[in-house]
Amino acid sequence: MNEKIETDILIIGVGIAGGTTALKLADAGHNVTVITRANEPKKSNTYWAQGGIIYTSPDDNPDLFTQDILHAGAGHTYPKAAKILAEEGPAVLKEILIDRVNVPFDLNKDGELDVVMEAAHSVPRIIHATDATGRAIEIAMLNVIKDHPNITLLTGHTAVDLLTTNHHSKDRMSLYEPPSCVGAYVFDRKERMVKRILARKTILATGGLGNIFLRTTNPKGARGDGIAMAYRAGARVINTEYIQFHPTTFHHEMAPNFLISEAVRGVGARLVHEDGTPFMQKYDPEWKDLAPRDVVARSIRQEMIERDIPNVYLDLHSYVDQSEIKSHFPNIAERCMAYGIDISKDLIPVVPGAHYSCGGVWVDEWGKTSLDQLYAVGEVACTGVHGANRLASTSLLEGLVWGARAAKDVANSLGDAPSINETIPPWNDTGQFEPDPLLIGQDMSTIQHVMWNYVGLVRAGYRLQRALRELRHLETEIERFYRVSQMTDDLIGLRNAVRTAVIVTTAALANKQSIGCHYREDAVE
Numbered sequence: 001m002n003e004k005i006e007t008d009i010l011i012i013g014v015g016i017a018g019g020t021t022a023l024k025l026a027d028a029g030h031n032v033t034v035i036t037r038a039n040e041p042k043k044s045n046t047y048w049a050q051g052g053i054i055y056t057s058p059d060d061n062p063d064l065f066t067q068d069i070l071h072a073g074a075g076h077t078y079p080k081a082a083k084i085l086a087e088e089g090p091a092v093l094k095e096i097l098i099d100r101v102n103v104p105f106d107l108n109k110d111g112e113l114d115v116v117m118e119a120a121h122s123v124p125r126i127i128h129a130t131d132a133t134g135r136a137i138e139i140a141m142l143n144v145i146k147d148h149p150n151i152t153l154l155t156g157h158t159a160v161d162l163l164t165t166n167h168h169s170k171d172r173m174s175l176y177e178p179p180s181c182v183g184a185y186v187f188d189r190k191e192r193m194v195k196r197i198l199a200r201k202t203i204l205a206t207g208g209l210g211n212i213f214l215r216t217t218n219p220k221g222a223r224g225d226g227i228a229m230a231y232r233a234g235a236r237v238i239n240t241e242y243i244q245f246h247p248t249t250f251h252h253e254m255a256p257n258f259l260i261s262e263a264v265r266g267v268g269a270r271l272v273h274e275d276g277t278p279f280m281q282k283y284d285p286e287w288k289d290l291a292p293r294d295v296v297a298r299s300i301r302q303e304m305i306e307r308d309i310p311n312v313y314l315d316l317h318s319y320v321d322q323s324e325i326k327s328h329f330p331n332i333a334e335r336c337m338a339y340g341i342d343i344s345k346d347l348i349p350v351v352p353g354a355h356y357s358c359g360g361v362w363v364d365e366w367g368k369t370s371l372d373q374l375y376a377v378g379e380v381a382c383t384g385v386h387g388a389n390r391l392a393s394t395s396l397l398e399g400l401v402w403g404a405r406a407a408k409d410v411a412n413s414l415g416d417a418p419s420i421n422e423t424i425p426p427w428n429d430t431g432q433f434e435p436d437p438l439l440i441g442q443d444m445s446t447i448q449h450v451m452w453n454y455v456g457l458v459r460a461g462y463r464l465q466r467a468l469r470e471l472r473h474l475e476t477e478i479e480r481f482y483r484v485s486q487m488t489d490d491l492i493g494l495r496n497a498v499r500t501a502v503i504v505t506t507a508a509l510a511n512k513q514s515i516g517c518h519y520r521e522d523a524v525e
Helices: 016-027 062-072 079-100 133-146 172-176 225-233 262-266 293-307 322-328 330-337 394-416 437-454 461-484 489-510
Strands: 004-012 032-035 151-154 157-164 181-188 193-204 243-250 270-272 312-315 348-357 360-362 374-376
Touching (some): 004 016, 004 181, 004 394, 016 032, 016 133, 016 394, 032 193, 062 079, 079 133, 079 394, 133 151, 133 394, 157 193, 157 225, 157 489, 193 394, 225 360, 225 374, 225 489, 243 293, 293 312, 293 348, 322 330, 374 394, 437 461, 437 489, 461 489
Parallel strands (some): 004 193, 032 151, 193 374
Antiparallel strands (some): 157 181, 181 193, 243 348, 270 312, 312 348
């Protein structure tokens, strides 16, 4: 059975970026189809974002905000994109998150938004919803999306590949026309079938790639699906060597890594060894534990190597009042307690983890990719805002702003988009074998270990070359395996993960300088 769905607009992903695009288009009267691989649509990258989102304050202005973005980006930020974010961000946030979906942001004692300071910001401009800002945003947004008459939300649907006229059309003359995206092949996990979703406009909002690394703050589905699909379709991909590693993810042999927010150090927690001895003063005497993320993460790595230890610790209880701990970090406390760690009296075991991809699918100021009729928004996209290193709390705002911008451009140009392409054939299911989960798990583990050990926090040419050889060989084997196997979400993810890993490693090998979060110990000046 080969089901076909036709829609004017297909959005792949429903985090803050995809959700914003969907809401803006649906509110304007357009019919939108949104798919997510998750059975629970809230389980996006956005949902797991503990940190805040940038708003504004009386002491702030767009020029000051722009300068902070440019400074954090290590000289590699696109000034035009930074200016767009700074000028449009506060108004879009108020329109969508506050007025449209009613996110319950924290209020101060006067009943106004509680605007706080974060590292590398010149003034207070960050708003939070305790230590689960992303979760509050995602739930509020989904509450509106689920009930919107112009939005069809398909859960448990994994995008397999983008459809393009020159790759998939039965009309052989399409090969001579400019490439254009006309939708996607999508795997319905419940029905175990691949559908054609044909669309006049397609928007990638698939999130990040953290799970190609052994340790990450990202959810399981963040395996580079969007980057891999866009690359195979012929879209331009840039800046993928710039992977921001967060210094502190929870480390426990029985637990997945999860983020311990930078705000924990912001209120006074110190990085220490098992005996309670702090160490960051050795690496940054001025800022100590509040040094830039890349400095802190590399410092932790160095301590782990020198002492041959699996992790370091965060000491919150020795430096912060217990009442403040419980009021500021209820969700972190709950998750740690599930593994026997009481953050009000115990040290929290932490290691660095892959956190955010500053690069991705190249887009212009309206979210348009280099492939006709294809847009990308959120972490999968590279607007140039983040340059070589991301300023804290810009990611959610970028997804919001470019989600709104993409929606505006799609609405304005939909009338000029080609009609639904009927020359795309049904999925050709050639899979003969049920894929062995053990093989998939082993290959995924190999990718994660290679990326962590050779393409991680500290890089060198010889390690990157070794990684590339191993990954290319593995990709050949995975592609052969993929061609003869029946479709599963894990198999799709494995194929995308190895392709994304090759893309990231190739970019890291080509960039011989240390810039921002791309650190080469053999850098060429």
